[in-house]
Amino acid sequence: MASFAIKVIRHALKGVAALSPEAAGSLAFNLFSVTPGRKPKNAKEKAALAAAEPVIAKARPVTLSYAGGWVLARQFAAPHGAANAKRILLVHGWGSRSDYLAAMIDGLVKGGAEVVTLDWPGHGGSPGRTLTMPAAVRAIDAAWRHFGNFDVCVGHSFGGASLACAAGGIVCDVRSHVAKKLVLIGAPSEMTWLFKGFGKVLRLAPKTQAAFEGVVERLSGRRLEEFDAARIIGVLAVPTLIIHAEDDKEVAADHARRYAAAGQNVEIHWANGLGHRRIVSAAPVIARINAFIHAEDQKAAA
Template structure:
């Protein structure tokens, strides 16, 4: 019964949004966007607690949220780590081991509504606002980001081309926000009027239409060195998304794998990341 209810709920939301959009499109847009951005997973589990607690740095106020930061100290360059959707800093444990062996100074944080950080929702502009706080404060030389974290750091550099970050690594990251919205519409089965209202809200609040929010656009004038990883069998984000970003990012390198999945925690991937960061 629980599975039946869970399967039916998106359709209930979709029908509600369709009705709401006929009388109040602006409210339908807000409700639809809030549902889309609400985080349901990614808090710290008992398994993760000891590892993360040992590296806690501070709870930092960023906007309306209190963001948990972490540090694994080292004497070399500073690396900022950014996790993906419904995850937290624990996802970097394997890479952190490799970075520590090379004595990098490692900074990470739980995104709003994730891990130990406060909040209920996340979207790229909010994640970018949080990221900008940490880049400004800790001045990282390099950034390594997974999934939506990758789109976020590319959006941040589109907004702040003067950033001192020298290299960016993305892992399994999306390119087109349009793809997310299309999937969301197919799941809830809301109509074109709801989608149009959401598009208008995005334009008014963030300055972009849905189709304009694109990592390919964000990297078109990016002068940073980039390394993009993506698995051909990624079930969450198609590998063609990273191909599109690579095609628009002069100076980037694309590594396609097969069978490593979306998370890509494997030693071979982590070794390549560290080698890229150490290159001149």
């Protein structure tokens, strides 16, 4: 059953749509883009943030500006004397923050890499209360411009899809940034399903739904259906590791299968039993990512 707030929003949007479907669509997009609160929701999240502090304290914080705002990046140096250290861009998902990736940061650094993380707009240490895919792509562009090329890009959930879209140059005024390898964890393969699902929850009329989706083109110069991460991965033919759990209740496993069908450059690793969030901290997952990242170096040393 819909909450009272949802019922009020539906009624308000219906009233606005009677006068202007375009205005109602814009309002719906504004609601869609609002980010969750940053405060830990429960004792488990408080404990996770506390446990992350020793790892996060090792970082060098960097402020990155982009058209529309700025984001907080953190740079974690590779271990002293690490041979052939890879530079990795690591990004979190919607409603998360870099701190929740502390186990992965620690594991990737110990594996012999320099790691750069981003807190998305409206998340963690970055300002704002909204996030859009075009803004995420611009934040990724800011990281590339500041730090130089990345050998590997690793992203969880929304972050994974954002990395794919950034690699595909999907925002018309931002150059594409293609790493040598990609790792996408519990990531959606396209964005249309989110918009359709949100429109269904708010019971948007067809004209309002079209206006809602049309905001994407105004922000990025691309239609919503062009934000197809699986298609982009297939076209780029970059070695890509997809990690997903079949029990993921937030991003269905069919998204992983869709990535896997995109091309022979894609390999899939099922991390069943880890759901959508625990997957980023699981030691076997981190080990699998390190093996993928350093595969050529390991072969050369054999």
